[in-house]
Amino acid sequence: MSEIFSVTVLVGILASAIRLATPYLYAAIGESFAQTSGVVNLGVEGIMLVGAFAGFYVALFTGNLWLGLLAAVIAGILMGLLMSFISVTLRAEQGISGIGLFMFGLGLSSLLFKTTIGTVKTIVGFPPLKIPVLGDIPIPLAWWLLDKTTLGLKTKAVGQNPAAADSLGVSVLRNRYFNVCLGAALAGVAGASLSLSLVNLFQENLTAGMGFIAVALVYFGGWRPLGILAGALLFSTVNAIQLWVQVLGIGIPADIAVMLPYLLTIVALAVTANRARQPAALNKPFERGEN
Amino acid sequence: MSVASADTLPRSRRLSIDWVNAAFRIGLLLLSLLFAFLIGAVVLLLLGANPLVAYSTMFTGVFGSVYGVTQSLVKATPLLLVGLGICIAFRASVINIGAEGQLILGALMATWFSLQFRTWPSWLLIPTTIILGFLAGAAWGFIPGILKARLEVNEILTTVMMNAIALQLMNLLLSGPLIDPAGITAGTYLAQSERLPEAVWLPRLVPQTLLHSGAIIAVLLAIAVYIFLWRTTIGYRIRAVGLNPDASRYAGIKVPFYQALSLTLAGGFAGLAGVVEVIGVQHRLLEGITSGYGFSGIVTALFGGLHPLGVIPASWLFGSLLVGADKMQRAVQVPSALVDMLSGLIVLFVIGSQWIANRWSKRRMAAAAGAKR
Amino acid sequence: AQPAAPAAGGAAGKPLRVAVVMPSATTDMAFSQSMFEALKGVQKELGGEKAMELKYSENMFKVPDAAAALRDYASQGFDIVIGHGSQYGSSIQEIAKDFPKTTFAWGTDVNTFGLPNVYAYTAAAEEGGYVNGVLAGKLSKAKKIGVTGPVEVGDAKTYIDGFVQGVESVDKNIKVSKTWTGSFSDVALMTEAAKTHIASGADTLTGSSQSVVGSIGAAKDKGNVLWFGTQADQASLGQNFVVASQVYDWNGILKEMIENRKKGKLGGEKFVLQLKNGGLKISYNPGYKLPDDVKKAGDAAIEGIKSGSIKVNP
Amino acid sequence: MPSTPPSTIQRRITSVEMCDIVKRFPGVLANDRVCFDVRAGEVHALLGENGAGKSTLMRQLYGMYQPDAGEILIDGQRVEFHSPADAIRSGIGMIHQHFMLVPTLTVAENIALGLPSSRGPVLDLDKVSARVQELSAAYRLKVESDAYVWQLSVGEQQRVEILKALYRGASFIILDEPTAVLTPQEVDDLFATLKHMVSEGHGLVFISHKLNEVMAISDRVTVLRDGCMAGTIPGREATRDILVSMMVGREVKPLAPQPLQAGAARLKIEGLRAQGDRGTEALRGVDIEVHAGEIVGLAGVSGNGQRELAQCLAGLRKVTTGTITIDGKDLTHTELKAHIEAGLAYVPEERMRDGAIRDFSVEENVFLHDHAAPAYTHAGIFLDFRKMAAHATDLVKQFSVKTPSLDTPIKNLSGGNIQKLILARELSRKPKILIAAQPTRGVDIGASEYIHQRLLEQRATGTAILLISEDLDEIRSLSDRIAVIYEGHIIGIVQRGEATVEEIGLMMAGVSATHG
């Protein structure tokens, strides 16, 4: 048991946690933008898959990782446009649009993978910690965007009281399009962080549910970048610890160890009692004169 | 606006159907399906398959045989059950993403219990198993419910996490306590339980098909949920809480209690879906038992307008779509991913078209208002 | 259902019609892919599409859908219908009764339900696991070996149990630690599990399921870590560090079924892929220079298992 | 008047005309060929009963809705506004009936929302605050620009709304019922500001249900009735009777309350203390008694503890110390349910938020409390629709609630009718004690009169009524005794007719009265 407190292990846990957190972090920060503007996008998983595939495909055939990353961003934005069109322009129920988007993304990425690459191939990806992780990444940027810019102000207003924003001439539609697409672009990056850095390959359903966890982490983080960072790190640190617990053979059944990150995330939220209120207009399509 | 005359305040609870509106809506629905299928046709052509063959087998696959029809009902059953739970939760303004996990719990309970009490006669074993499965799912829904009620922990977070926990719980039980002893003897260690005693199998409705009496139970429950939500005091409170928690609180309704209750009930219905999958279709617990019904059930509920009676046709439609799409895949041998993609597109287009329909009927009413003066 | 029009008549009259239903994708680098490729191989041997029609349904992890597919193929008049997933057993048992003239095969399991038209097949994954274990035990300098798997069931379990026995036969002091990720598809977590083993000092890894491609990637990143594969030949994923793979070769049993059917025997038999009957093969990676003495130990283990002098418990 | 401030007008408009405007909503013709015009330097009042179409007309001028027919001319030029952005650009501002503020943002952020920043994409809130300070000094609109909007009283929120329009350089400003939520003092302040704006060349549209205000400030008055024009008259010709007959088409009699026949004390509040939402102490020792058959008016500037007091009485807020007794029964620490059972009824201040469920039908809203009562259920489980419908029809008839049907969602009713229905619901429960908070806020004159009548009738049956209102006229005409609340305690209680408006106004500002 004491083995777990050795330096190797602690360093290992830290490195693992940061690696594991990366996709969650990008996806959840992206989702928090969409949600701050009032749109729940449950399709993050689908966007991540399409992003992961697009990034991998381009990187594989051009040999250029940066082009791959760009492709992932573009693919993400295209998916974001689809989501915005359905849920913002056509004001469809957001939960269902998101699940539709997830199914579409899952199908599209698998279909393209089958018809273009066809089998598991690997590439040499970004070194895991070189892909901008903690320093020059989304957290400070997201914080700055939300709290220091006119765009962030509009976004918060549109998510809290779209009628008020609208009455001041802010285009609710445009703002939501922008934030959903920004979120989707980040989900694309999250997908690419898997296929271009962490696992360096693409496979059907590569994300295996990460997109949904990312959405949950937004609630954990109370729509604040730092809260999301805390949530993603907590989740992935516990995950890293449970892997070490298994490797070191500390007698906990594997299935229980695997449950721990999920369990502790719930417990942490219950205990720390983060009572952040969700954006008041979350999941409410806006129509002038209706609200 | 006219003042209603004193003793004849009109009541429209009597069913009055606006046929033009209905026709427009159905037309729009078909149009959006057509649109999705057109995109599918392009993809099929790109894959070198004949879209006409594909779609005609899709259609005949569902409607051309008893087997196709029953198969879509088999798929509709768990969708309907999950959808009913989702209806209750959404009516209380609670978002339940946790049907997958709740379904697993129902299935686990049904498996454990019916194996444990395999000697019981059918008339006793089946109802007890169903009730216990419901309770197990309900317990899984109760946890996020009580966390929301007592500690204001967001239910989306908890239900997503509880899905993962339920899955691991099933893994744990299937690799140990519930594993099929035959698999151990044979050295295969398959992730499945022993076959359940025949006493617990739900009777089949049509021989040589998988259609089982769970389908009837589900439809009856849909009617019961409708009555529950619109005709009982508890249902009234659930809807009040969902529409305006503040006013409900001012009226003395315990808002957290009803939110927790609705999540618990939602869990129970998802648990039932797990039960019928186990005792109606599989006759044993297998990994992958949820078949993603926990998610497609949400879509089904929303397609059904979050109305228990609406979910009946919605689940049948959705079930047919899934069966037809598989059939198509077999006929033209395209990757199954195409089916996922197509279903996603259909969901997106159908849900997107609803707003157009709503706006159209509003315009029509407004125009009618103008004509009245 | 309408029976599909039979393919244009070949030289030998009607072609043999075979359909397979698989739980994962035909490109999973593991269980489904091994069967699909074997079927295509047999098709080629028999003379291409004119001699054998092959239809497949993949990603059928939902059992009711698989059941529908199996029944559909049977009612379309396919000669051999394969349910390539242990979860399809109940469905096969029911459907086979309704189509007594059709040959059904399913696996991995050993139960034919006493039906004359059902074959069952399984793989003694522990045998190849043992051989891989012997090789790994000899090659691990750090005397630390890491195993990554999805869930401790099925051939993921039996392979790894065999592997551990193989390692122990070489040196009881070698530490084999196992991690289970709880998911067949979570590549990222599998990768991280492998990285954790490496960080804890392991220099040799193995694992099972379609998500081990992540573990292989982790080994590749590290550079001096060895990998042992199972189910399919994974040499293509690592030219210089994949030592050997246990390969499931369904070819033999498929051909045997076809032969039997020609002779009028529709089923009622179980097949086990073993080293002895050639169903399991240890495929050494030519790109990895295996020291002679190690190879000898491996071959000795193979021979021992074949002859029965080495007993591996699943 | 302060020294002439720099004019805020960016684009001068001399006239705005709306011609033959038609606007339809599902089931409603909200504006039927309405003509309306405003000139620079005048206050044009818009009057009409609830649902007459005032807000709808103005929202079209502000680009929120597009007219179905008719046109809008600015300085004689035809314009088409597709969104408020277009209207703002043309120099039109609007202060909405329901405030359009984002509670989670600060005052400065609310004001800066949607405006370009001097620093490009980056906010420059300091500059905004500075300019807000200038404006608030010039127009005597005191606000703190760093405060969050949720921390502000309604009066302060109103000032933020006006500042928002001024900050944008609006030349024409529409004020949709700006005084509904203000105290007399605040109304005076607002009028001073408005007069100053007019003198600067602003054109103002003023909507109100309070006729004396309309007569006090308007240069012209236009009256709408049921979506149609009832006419436009010069402000100086407007009298109460003329306006009322234009609006309602009948006479509305002032009230004549019967003398008091008060019985025993029904509601006793002693030394009540409670926390407010922001964690500060909102009630600091409140003592009031309300007797059977008596109306006690609780006057006070909003934010002095009225809301918290009402919530404590209703059992919706925790009491720190002190006692609440109803008919001798201690209900200090019991839950809402016990209060309801003890015979307490409550008309909440925020009727749409706390008093009704927008998407429930009229009938369903009637049964918010009593849906489980044996009289309306089978076995206490199943709702008995026949009895429910009978009761709801009864109430709708008795209180002349205008509704197309019992199944109409309540959100489709006008504010006055919603309020009548809520009052009907509460009174039908035969309460021993009624707490009515702002019962006629935003309600038109006809409906107000009706509601007042009902309250007096209820009093005559022996109910103890605590009337919480910021409308001093209402308080003075209905109450047997008037209690004034200031900073969480009762600063004085006076008998009807014992104190002038000015004296009560002083007490509301915290100056203790000599009366007892």
Ligand SMILES: Nc1ncnc2c1ncn2[C@@H]1O[C@H](COP(=O)(O)OP(=O)(O)OP(=O)(O)O)[C@@H](O)[C@H]1O
């Ligand atoms: N602070 C900012 N940072 C980055 N991009 C911005 C920023 N502000 C605006 N943009 C760009 O402007 C585009 C429009 O977004 P925005 O919400 O500002 O709408 P807008 O054109 O200003 O319309 P409106 O003022 O009516 O809301 C976005 O796509 C975005 O690229």
Ligand SMILES: Nc1ncnc2c1ncn2[C@@H]1O[C@H](COP(=O)(O)OP(=O)(O)OP(=O)(O)O)[C@@H](O)[C@H]1O
């Ligand atoms: N968005 C809308 N959809 C449908 N009907 C509406 C809408 N807005 C207003 N109405 C209806 O139009 C009519 C006019 O409403 P409006 O709000 O203009 O009245 P008002 O004169 O401002 O009343 P009040 O004095 O209560 O504010 C009412 O019958 C109202 O129910």
Ligand SMILES: [Mg+2]
């Ligand atoms: Mg109005």
Ligand SMILES: [Mg+2]
């Ligand atoms: Mg702008």
